[in-house]
Amino acid sequence: MNFQEVARRGETGMLMEANDFLMQRVAANVMKLQKKYDIKWDGTTLVNLDDDLADRCWEAGKELLLASGVYSMNSRRVIGFNEEELDFALRFAPSRVTMGQGKDVVTIHHRGLEDPRRPFIFGGPFNADTHEDMFVKLNEAFAQERIIDALFFPGYLKELDGQMIRPTSGLSSRAAILYGQWSREAVRRAGRPGMPITGHAVMALNEIACTNEAWGLRSTDPRAMVLISELQVNDVTMTRLAYYQAYGCPIYMAFTPLVGGYGGGPDGTAIIAVASFIASILMGADITHLGPQHLKYKQQTNQHSLFMGSLANQAVARNSHIIATTSHTTAGRPGSAQYAHEFSALALTVVASGSNISGPRPAEPLGFNNVSPLMARLLAEVAHAAAGMTRKQAAPIVEQLHEKYKDKILLKDAPRGQPFEELYDVKTLTPTPEHQALYDKVKEELIALGLPLT
Amino acid sequence: MADTEQILAKMKASIEAYDSDAAVAAAKEAATAGMDLLVAVEKGFAEPIRALGEAFARMEIFLPQLILAANAMEAGMAVMEEAITAIGGELETKGVVVIGTVEGDIHDIGKTVVAAMLQSNGYQVHDLGVEVPASRFIESAKSLNADVIAMSALLSTTMLYQRDVIELLNNKGLADKYFTIVGGAPVKQAWADEIGADGYASGACEAVKLLDQHREVWAK
Structure with a gap:
């Protein structure tokens, strides 16, 4: 389905209130489909091992999308799809996408269940609040990690020139321009001038201002936009989509199903996640990003989110050739072992379930620059080691890791961690001895748990 | 006429079943039964909705159920408020x-x-x-x-x-x-x-x- 048709339906579809869409079209149908397809979490499983459950979840997700459609928040109309359109879009969804330029070209592909191929790694500050003085250095430190395939969300400029940035202001356009310039400068400094930069400057439509072939984000860079929970779009997303599609950028579409929200528990939320994967493809996505939120824990490594992520990814891996990636958001913060335990548990879960990797970041960064490129390296190493592992091999390691942190996943109880400038020598862009020692220690732990890290 | 306990049970059940129509019906029964309406509000609606709020915090129920329960209570409370005002009373809310x-x-x-x-x-x-x-x-x-x-x-x-x-x-x-x-x-x-x-x-x-x-x- 092309953009014009999606946009047209956004202006002509059924008019309804947002709350009615969420309660009647989403929540009510999820409850019905959970019963129809017998989709139920047993209360303990972290990594789904039941292929039939994954297939039923796929069917339920398809049926949900056909029943609900996607809600256009500004026009208050439902963008509906029929079965033929859905099947057609899935048949012609991209299974591989190439991005970047010159020697830095990389390709992401659909991964199957327990796929032996290495997952693609989107690594970077992941939209953590980033101070302008540290923006280039911090991103250079990520880009110099060769295991990272694409720089991911190069920081969030909350302030500029000592001033907080209002989303639609001229200052936010200036911030977007600098975001483009500084991100390009960072990958250039790291010797990877064509490295793809996954852009999401966030600042409303002004983020388009970071696009420039010479100094900013290029047509070969994936550009991110968000389906709003649950199954909703707004004019900002549609405008970005229109522009970036026409400009030729790979479309990186994220969605954030809310565990405990309109889908209920992890089982019902998995149905919404599958519907969101498919909706993204119908809307024109090349790469789809699952970034579940959790109403209580606000991070993604709790037992509900682990199971949900495993089930939804498996449904997609087994039944389509959609390119999927999963974000990694933790309670523990960089500079703590818990940070690594959490993202390792999630990476093992989703890589064995057919996903690529985006992240990591703390769910609640404390202050600016609360990220670590060294930990992004470790996440990538864990993800590579997980490639080819069966779910049965991954599951016990996930359980042992979950045991380590499960009592400290409320954000207030999680380790506070340290900012980049305390974890790194910012002149040499090397980890401090203490941070390196933490990395070494956690890696030894992971090897002892049975992870084939080298 | 149903006794007080039966009406309170119906009110409570309507909230627990997230049923707005049942909440209105039970509230109408309460309004015509000559019972203490402020007690009816507390026991019939407030107590079960608080219990559901606590269950939601423990993630035993989820957002749709909480919203439906709140809607049911709102529908029932409209009837109760009218009845209480009619007898010169005043419905208390926290704020x-x-x-x-x-x-x-x-x-x-x-x-x-x-x-x-x-x-x-x-x-x-x-x-x-x-x-x-x-x-x-x-x-x-x-x-x-x-x-x-x-x-x-x-x-x-x-x-x-x-x-x-x-x-x-x-x-x-x-x-x-x-x-x-x-x-x-x-x-x-x-x-x-x-x-x-x-x-x-x-x-x-x-x-x-x-x-x-x-x-x-x-x-x-």
């Missing part, structure tokens, strides 16, 4: 809250959860929706004679508009009239302090606790 997501921010769910939890804990809640401009928060608070203005922001950049609501209240000389609370993913206590908000809540349960604990400060 009146206007709540919304600030200008430029379309995130709805966090604010909806807080609204449902406040409602389930005895507050009269007016949900202004998303992308609410500063002036609308204030005009709504005035017209509804609110006690509390609750502002949600889910983006680092839209937090600024929480500041604008408080600044505008100050500029209009209305700062002492309303208890202002802020929340949302990027919001912290330090931000609340910086902009002069009266309180900060990290989640829905915390918002209920915050208002309950500071009732002496904001109750008119």
Whole structure:
């Protein structure tokens, strides 16, 4: 389905209130489909091992999308799809996408269940609040990690020139321009001038201002936009989509199903996640990003989110050739072992379930620059080691890791961690001895748990 | 005529079944049964909705159930309020809250959860929706004679508009009239302090606790 048709339906579809869409079209149908397809979490499983459950979840997700459609928040109309359109879009969804330029070209592909191929790694500050003085250095430190395939969300400029940035202001356009310039400068400094930069400057439509072939984000860079929970779009997303599609950028579409929200528990939320994967493809996505939120824990490594992520990814891996990636958001913060335990548990879960990797970041960064490129390296190493592992091999390691942190996943109880400038020598862009020692220690732990890290 | 216990059981069951029609029917029975209507409100509606609020906090039930239960209670309470007013009584609520997501921010769910939890804990809640401009928060608070203005922001950049609501209240000389609370993913206590908000809540349960604990400060 092309953009014009999606946009047209956004202006002509059924008019309804947002709350009615969420309660009647989403929540009510999820409850019905959970019963129809017998989709139920047993209360303990972290990594789904039941292929039939994954297939039923796929069917339920398809049926949900056909029943609900996607809600256009500004026009208050439902963008509906029929079965033929859905099947057609899935048949012609991209299974591989190439991005970047010159020697830095990389390709992401659909991964199957327990796929032996290495997952693609989107690594970077992941939209953590980033101070302008540290923006280039911090991103250079990520880009110099060769295991990272694409720089991911190069920081969030909350302030500029000592001033907080209002989303639609001229200052936010200036911030977007600098975001483009500084991100390009960072990958250039790291010797990877064509490295793809996954852009999401966030600042409303002004983020388009970071696009420039010479100094900013290029047509070969994936550009991110968000389906709003649950199954909703707004004019900002549609405008970005229109522009970036026409400009030729790979479309990186994220969605954030809310565990405990309109889908209920992890089982019902998995149905919404599958519907969101498919909706993204119908809307024109090349790469789809699952970034579940959790109403209580606000991070993604709790037992509900682990199971949900495993089930939804498996449904997609087994039944389509959609390119999927999963974000990694933790309670523990960089500079703590818990940070690594959490993202390792999630990476093992989703890589064995057919996903690529985006992240990591703390769910609640404390202050600016609360990220670590060294930990992004470790996440990538864990993800590579997980490639080819069966779910049965991954599951016990996930359980042992979950045991380590499960009592400290409320954000207030999680380790506070340290900012980049305390974890790194910012002149040499090397980890401090203490941070390196933490990395070494956690890696030894992971090897002892049975992870084939080298 | 059904006895008091039977009517209370029906009221309670209507909330637990998230059934607005049943809540209205049970409330009508209560209104004509000659029973103490304030007790009926407390035992029949308030107690079960509080229990559901607690179950939601433990994630034993989820957002749709909480919203449906709050809707059922709202429908039943409309009948009870009319009946209580007709006999010269007055329905007590803990306080009146206007709540919304600030200008430029379309995130709805966090604010909806807080609204449902406040409602389930005895507050009269007016949900202004998303992308609410500063002036609308204030005009709504005035017209509804609110006690509390609750502002949600889910983006680092839209937090600024929480500041604008408080600044505008100050500029209009209305700062002492309303208890202002802020929340949302990027919001912290330090931000609340910086902009002069009266309180900060990290989640829905915390918002209920915050208002309950500071009732002496904001109750008119």
